[in-house]
Amino acid sequence: MSSPYRYGQFHEGPDPLAPPYDVRAAVDALGDGVLAGQTPREALRDLLRQGLQGRRGLDALRREARRRREEARSRGRLDGTLEEVRALLDRAVGEERAELFPDPSDDARFRETQLDALPADPARGVRELSSYEWRSPQARATFQELQDLLRREVLDSRFRGMKQAMESPDPQAMARVKDMLNDLNAMLEADARGEHTQEAFEGFMRRHGDLFPDDPQDLDELVDALARRAAAAERMMQSLTPEQRDELAALAAQALADLDLAQEMDRLSSALRQRRPDLDWQGRQRMRGDEPLGMGDATSALEDLADLEELEATLGQDYRGADLDDVDEEAVRRALGRSAVDDLRALKELERELERQGYLQREGGRLELTPRAVRRLGQTALRRVFADLDGAGRGGHDVHDAGAAGERTGATRPWRFGDEQPVDVVRTLSNAVRRTGGGRPIRLDVEDFEVVETERRTTAAVCLLVDLSYSMVLRDTWAAAKQTALALHSLATTQFPQDAVQLIGFSSYARPLRPAELAGLEADMVQGTNLQHALMLAGRFLDEHRGAEPVVMVVTDGEPTAHLLPDGRPWFAWPPEPETITATVAEVDRMTRRGAVLNVFLLDDDPRLRAFVQEVARRNGGRVLSPSPERLGAYVVDDYLRSRRGRRGRGRRAS
Missing domain, CATH: 3.40.50.410 (von Willebrand factor, type A domain)
Incomplete structure (x- = not known):
């Protein structure tokens, strides 16, 4: 007959046969802080900062976040797009001049005069050359490369990963971007009226999801990502010198106008600011790197920098009402990697297990040790005290007495007149058998009786x-x-x-x-x-x-x-x-x-x-x-x- 039972991996939740999370070492470490004069909250805070059982604590994670922040700050300069635009503009003008130089016609001289009169401001120069009829095919291609660069960088500064999506100058790709912006703004306006549904968001993602590599799961998650990106782009602009900021703003506005996206981008920026006024939209950041960064990469660097600064603050837990649940696991994964998430989860699990296994409890917002934890702490304190005591200095503290109400010592002795201790039956009968040599019935004598020795403890x-x-x-x-x-x-x-x-x-x-x-x-x-x-x-x-x-x-x-x-x-x-x-x-x-x-x-x-x-x-x-x-x-x-x-x-x- 086949067995009615089947064996396999358990899939319906945590393993019910798994051993409980061992928090004894954590309780001992917690107790060290309490015995040193800390409150339970202070001791728990230090324990989580130091880490336990081979896991990094909050201090180690915070140091890693600070190191990554310094790396982000040293990633490069913020004016890379301006530098590249100037270089492409100079190259296009040089290629055009090379084409015009051998031509003795008045038209060639007139064009050279136009090129000589170009303003030094690259934004105005690009705007004037937008309507110029190029004689040189190389110069025309270089100027188109400049315009494509601006288009990609401006969009990438607002939508992470858009640069890759816009590598091809396909008009259909631009049309998709316009459709996406229009649908996105319509969805945000519907949400502001209370008419948005998850089905509408899922439909939006089916149409435009490839433009959002982070794969948001709902509108709030999408808005959070877009708002953080937009705020980082604003901070990037504010971090430039006034001259650089004016030049780059003019180039971006021209690129958006050329793409017929200016109005949609303004609608989106206004909506994002209204939904996330808590973000830093006007801050300035100093970058220390030598590598020039484009607008998209510079915005990414400042976005990462802001995430790392926020992560460093939450890992520090130095603010009122700080809690481990404030630390965003996704932010930890993006900034520090999967192993840091595992360490963070272990710390959260440790805090939960201390409460679940009855060592910590919360009363009226206060964190307190339970009687179980206090007993363990008391035993630890007592071990330390006894380690400090001289063996000869303790002395005995029990009074051996004939009282029957005492505790048994494990020893026996012959019965004496007046004893009230219990009779040890086995020893008494054994004494009688040895005395008489055995036989039935066993005859007892007074000298056979033994009583259980007890001690009476003072109270x-x-x-x-x-x-x-x-x-x-x-x-x-x-x-x-x-x-x-x-x-x-x-x-x-x-x-x-x-x-x-x-x-x-x-x-x-x-x-x-x-x-x-x-x-x-x-x-x-x-x-x-x-x-x-x-x-x-x-x-x-x-x-x-x-x-x-x-x-x-x-x-x-x-x-x-x-x-x-x-x-x-x-x-x-x-x-x-x-x-x-x-x-x-x-x-x-x-x-x-x-x-x-x-x-x-x-x-x-x-x-x-x-x-x-x-x-x-x-x-x-x-x-x-x-x-x-x-x-x-x-x-x-x-x-x-x-x-x-x-x-x-x-x-x-x-x-």
Whole structure:
């Protein structure tokens, strides 16, 4: 029997069995920025700029765009058409003079006089020679070559690729151009009246699509291409000297008039300006190359230059509301190639996957780390802290006890009177069999019993009070404080889940902080170090966990300069007023009565600050430590582990 199943390539969307996009390295790189003090948005911006997993970042793509821009600027001079027109005009006149010189007739002398009287301005010279009856076949052909050149260059400056379409001076080709312009203007006018349809555009492309090598898919795409080209042509004219601009404008107007296209081109230019007023229609560009460029090539160079400048700006992402979706993949492909598009798509996919896999979330326009990302960041911070800790300095933090409610250690021991641990049945029966030599029934004796050894873990209520005042940024200690808080939270929640942890930030006010909020938090741009309010919040938290060992740690770089008034408003004064110090010390005394020891980590050696915290230590019995910002995490985590062992493990007060 044949199998009812068929196997083949899956064609109905992304491969459902493909492994998920691995963003762990990206989260770690993102975390490095956050732990260094950046917000999640700033860290993501730097990650996208640097690139990841073998892909170029935005900075590398931007450098490539800048290099291409300099290449475009060095492509040549903008007056190439004028130079070529002058050369062809001089050649035609020279060939005509050579034909007239041997002829002794008055007509030949009269024609020579006409040639001598030609104006120096090439546009006026071309206009006067347009009605001249050439005697020399070579001169007539050269002048026709000049007119064909003008026709191609003028059209190519408005329609990219038109030069190739107009290589043949076939009158039918010119008629097709006229028909195309007439149909295009009619289509734009219908669209302005709200009467345009996609079917009308497709009909237009069936008739004239070979004149548009970029193959636009709708009217908006066509208008965008034509408007950019027209704006570049205007900038090309503005970038010439006034004399060159006047000469070239006169030559272009004459060419269009000769082709009977002036009116249609004016209609098109007006419509394009109305639809894309945002484009730069009057700018000037300096080209540094030596190669003379025709009008079409010069317009292409300036169009490419504008595209590269715009691409460089969007790749920089330095403007308000910047987003990777602002970067046009088609513009990247045209300017930098397919590999750059692949790199850009990888960056966009990375940003999407960070959100899809639950590491980033957007709340009210803000980019925030999710709890999942914060856990990973906390683990990273904790690894760094433990790498900084001395192995001998950590100490044990568990109390081995006879309580049955503890956690199993994996070991057993003989039963003792009063033990409440569970009996290890297997070890107990094995002891009886070895003692009696086997047989049934198995007779147990007191000495056969073994119990499972357990440990009872102490429970702590941990409060970490972190100074959020702007001085923390100025002294470059904010990043260390943020990393320390994340490391402590990770340690407490992963290794001591029975502990209750509260992070409190304080500046003019104090407030509890969620770990996800802390990761993306910036220091407050306000005045005030309200330690009194922070201690009040910590006290309320400890009161909610009265049965736990209180652990209170303060990270600050300044003495108290603010306190709460009776109506709840903060009061700031510098230098600190006696009322602020009195209110703060009152909260310290309340902490002391709760049995909570305050350990203060100083991040500045200001004498006034040191005197204040020494007084706090004297009244409370806590410790004062002055770690460097790099060692702050190790000090705080080590202090937490010491404090968890209870009063017996705190040791003496140190400063």
